[in-house]
Amino acid sequence: MWKAPGFIPTLVAVAAAFGSWSLLLPVIPLAALDAGHDTAMAGASTGVFMAATVATQIFTPAALRRLGYNPVMVFSAFMLGVPALGHLLGLEAWNLLLFSALRGVGFGALTVAESALIAELVPVRFLGKATGMLGVFIGVSQMIGLPLGLAVADAAGFGPVYVIAAGTALIAAVMCLRIPRIKAAPKVEPSAYEYPEERATAQVATWKLVLVPALAVTSLSMSFGAVSSFLPAAVLDLDPATGAVIGGLMLSITGGSSMVWRYVAGMIADRRGAPGTTMIPGQVVGFLGVALMALVIANEWSVWWLVVAGILFGGGFGMVQNEALLVMFFRLPRSKVSEASAVWNIFYDAGTGLGSFVLGAVAAQAAYSGAFGVGAILVVGGILGTLADRWVGAHRIAERDNTRARLRQVPVARRAVAGARRVRRVAARPVELERLITRRAPRQGWKPPVEEPSVSPEEGPDTPTR
Structure with a gap:
């Protein structure tokens, strides 16, 4: 690196x-x-x-x-x-x-x-x-x-x-x-890709590939808008003496936790060779952090529980940040790396600003505990979206360049599929397989190659060749 x-x-x-x-x-x-x-x-x-x-x-x-x-x-x-x-x-x-x-x-x-x-x-x-x-x-x-x-x-x-x-x-x-x-990298037409899976990815609309990880980031960045705006003030209101000491450090504590766990999530993704392993755990930890903030403020528990909540929320948010960006890079072709970065940043920044505004309005009506409670609900929505995306992704058929779907639409291809099934049935019987190939090959304009021994200048006519 x-x-x-x-x-x-x-x-x-x-x-x-x-x-x-x-x-x-x-x-x-x-x-x-x-x-x-x-x-x-x-x-x-x-x-x-x-x-x-x-x-x-x-x-x-x-x-x-x-x-x-x-x-x-x-x-x-x-x-x-x-x-x-x-x-x-x-x-x-x-x-x-x-x-x-x-x-x-x-x-x-x-x-x-x-x-x-x-x-x-x-x-x-x-x-x-x-x-x-x-x-x-x-x-x-x-x-x-x-x-x-x-x-x-x-x-x-x-x-x-x-x-x-x-x-x-x-x-x-x-x-x-x-x-x-x-x-x-310039935009590349799908036909220019060498491998079918690259052509299929390039033809799928970008928003379908990045929407779920983008919403995962947004659900937590909206909560971060409330955390960055109200957490120091909430600490001060809960305990004026202790809050005066640690209130100004709360954002640094949350940011430090986010920084550490973002790097850890990246290391795990590299070890597994693909992103997404810590996405849902990160969302769950982030939910626990912001939900704990709401409970502490509503029940007037010790202010140190807000420190714990800040560490949990920051850690979960850091993991989701890194995983969402890597998932976008992983799903999009290399020619759309800059689009992946733009989408990630737009949803992150827009979520932070929108969260500050919307959850600020909630705080004006239902106090800080209400704002953090709504933030926790938003994170749950992001978790459900990620779970649905994983289930659908494991069972859906690609919309484009899907071999099975194309073969069903082409009559000639359907006959080819039937022939392929016959080949598989007789593959275990060499005599029938040879008869099948010999009968069909001339109609396809193909003849089996005839191997002729080649003799190099250094080798004599009786020297074995490979």
Whole structure:
């Protein structure tokens, strides 16, 4: 894995880019509130950022085919952090929303490109561990950047945070220059594939192959939207004394658990040679985590149970993240690697934003326990979808390039099938089999080959030949 060309520069570049993003994620809304905007405008800064992210992710696969990974990632790393310097000009509404949207463009292109690039650079037998290691680098940068941005803002103001974030993004852009200059594989017509199973996969609609793993990610990312928004506050409300100490660390605890178990899931997938082994266990563990959060808050149990719940939820979410991405890579042909990355990121980011909004509305009516309870129900829906997909996948007949279905529709092929059955019946009787071949071969324009002994210049006419 480590010897793959460009793998290490990619990890360093992604870690720096996500570090820049993590520095600004909690700081921009806080700066908006400090500038006199209401909570709606502060939330709009994040909403505009995510809207630009999702919109950019839709078009990134085409850019990767036309321009290549190197220029797209350099551009995205630059756009992710450097526009933050625009906030030094002021925090009027247009300024706040414009530069947030520009940063969202960079984030959208980067998230699609980095996952697809890993699949291009690393051999398939190491892909699970490689995507897990990508999650480790992202997780470490987030664990450092999220509290660091708030600490710098508290000590020196918001301006230094903007400058540090821009400088970190420039480091990422420089590291992206060391990425191999390759382009995403072009779209290939199904007839160009060498093997029938590849042609069958290429002809099946993409959404049919990726919908279930995408929904598995979304069901947990919606719950993550509630966890990231309300878990620290819930810890503080449950136990003001202890919550003041561990409330700010809850997201780091959840993120650290996610990082570790995402890598473990990748290792298991590589050992088994195929993804999906830890998908349902990860969903179940994630359900237990978010359900435990609802029970602890509703029954006012010890705040330390929320720490346990955060570890469970983060671990399950990490496993599902890696498994869903690997399943998409595994199901789609190589020419659609960038589409797989785009779908995964779109469902992840859209689920996080939608979860924050929908479960936030639930929390306003039914408190934090109600929000986490609904989140647990969403995860159950994802589990049922995965179970149904496994059962159907084990029993269904492929819609295209299915030999049995085609033979039933072609009269000549039906006669060929009957002849094949007759061959199998007489295969155990060599005399009848030889008579059958001798009688039918001339009608098919085929004659049995006649072996003639060949004599090399070094061999004499009496030398045995093979």
